[in-house]
């Protein structure tokens with residue numbers, strides 16, 4: 001644990017956390033909504049600083065990133081706690097845990113571990129990294145110095161103060177909207193009052209040239225409206241641009257939402273069509289191994305330029321500057337194919 005940076009004193013009795021838009025006001029001994037930031041003696045302590053509960057090596061495609069450093073390996077960490085309370089969370093065992101737990105991995109040790117395992121970067125993932133922003137920041141700054149990149153897998157629900165810290169070290173982010181980012185869905189199923197800060201986070205990261213990918217979990221019956229999808233895609237198109245990849249993810253029943261089925265493939269394909277028809281160039285379906293829409297198709301000639309199966313890359317038809325081998329169109333991907341993509345067993349747990 002360590003004293004947080006993002007907080008301020010409000011009065012004699014209370015302090016206010018500034019890490020996420022909940023802006024929790026905490027009296028002595030109180031812990032914020034996320035369960036990891038506590039007022040102790042008038043100071044805000046980050047209880048999970050240097051204490052990840054999950055440490056894995058993953059392919060970057062698992063995050064998912066399809067247009068950032070393809071084929072690379074990321075040391076992935078997450079802590080307990082979260083600033084959302086999604087009823088369908090697939091990592092609820094750690095994100096909704098309200099007892100601090102984990103292994104001891106201070107920033108320097110974590111970066112050394114990444115280097116030891118030949119990782120290309122570090123992913124802050126599994127739970128919402130904004131709640132442990134100071135730990136991510138200190139690790140990320142060190143990691144960058146050692147030649148590693150840093151990526152966030154996030155709900156985008158960050159305060160401007162957190163986003164400012166991200167700019168010191170973050171290279172790429174994948175923001176998961178869930179239910180098309182609609183207020184009524186997020187209020188009911190994630191205890192989020194207002195999704196507006198997500199859009200503000202994206203705009204600021206875009207202004208600062210951080211690579212962005214969007215995911216949207218399509219929950220059948222309650223979060224699968226095509227009109228909502230159209231609204232979200234239009235916003236992306238108008239504000240982030242036609243080259244931003246969007247991944248529509250298949251929902252699996254989990255946690256408190258066991259009563260719903262997995263998302264029908266036809267529903268996901270309808271979302272794909274909405275995004276493509278609007279003009280987004282790179283649209284994907286996720287959690288559907290073997291589906292043709294896991295792959296990248298050239299927006300110009302329509303040929304498959306990156307073939308994928310699950311998290312594996314099994315075809316690469318890009319030549320210099322990531323141009324389509326068939327027609328020369330430049331595909332908007334950061335980095336070229338990392339040869340690690342050719343290895344099997346690209347993900348495993350690390351025992352500390």
Ligand code: SF4
Nearest residue numbers: 017020023024032034
């Ligand atoms: S990060 Fe946690 S403590 Fe801080 S405002 Fe958000 S929920 Fe509250």
